[in-house]
Amino acid sequence: MKIDASAARPLPQLLDRYSREYFKGWADGRLLVQQCPDCSHWQHYPRALCENCGATPQFREQEPVGTVYTYTIIRQMGVEPFRSEVPYPIVMVELDCGVKIMGTLTDCSVEDVHVGMPVEGYSITFDDSIGIPYWRPRTSPQV
Ligand SMILES: [Zn+2]
Numbered sequence: 640m641k642i643d644a645s646a647a648r649p650l651p652q653l654l655d656r657y658s659r660e661y662f663k664g665w666a667d668g669r670l671l672v673q674q675c676p677d678c679s680h681w682q683h684y685p686r687a688l689c690e691n692c693g694a695t696p697q698f699r700e701q702e703p704v705g706t707v708y709t710y711t712i713i714r715q716m717g718v719e720p721f722r723s724e725v726p727y728p729i730v731m732v733e734l735d736c737g738v739k740i741m742g743t744l745t746d747c748s749v750e751d752v753h754v755g756m757p758v759e760g761y762s763i764t765f766d767d768s769i770g771i772p773y774w775r776p777r778t779s780p781q782v
Pocket of ligand 1: 678689690693694
């Protein structure tokens with residue numbers, strides 16, 4: 640499945656500066672994940688406080704690569720453009736730093752998705768500054 644980038648689709652509501660920075664990062668081709676400078680805890684989704692100790696976390700750029708932690712296959716969807724894209728996999732990707740990020744897996748048949756599958760992230764930018772992350776099978780070895 641390929642994403643039709645020209646199709647209108649619902650976008651995330653950017654309610655705070657943390658979500659704006661995260662989705663702007665994807666629009667610039669950068670995966671930004673928060674890490675706490677006090678206790679080194681990694682967290683996702685982005686928020687104002689470290690969920691472990693309450694300190695102020697900082698964004699750190701991560702390589703957009705990971706493995707499929709779990710997944711599901713969407714086979715029914717009543718709303719366009721998703722209706723035209725079924726069936727498609729939704730994956731929970733575990734990054735090396737341990738955080739998990741959910742997204743749509745593209746460029747892969749639903750029969751080939753599996754737990755432990757190496758994947759890489761990429762984004763499609765909507766409204767000039769909202770980069771929506773997608774995942775595809777990793778074709779090159781991780782460095
Ligand atoms: Zn902390």
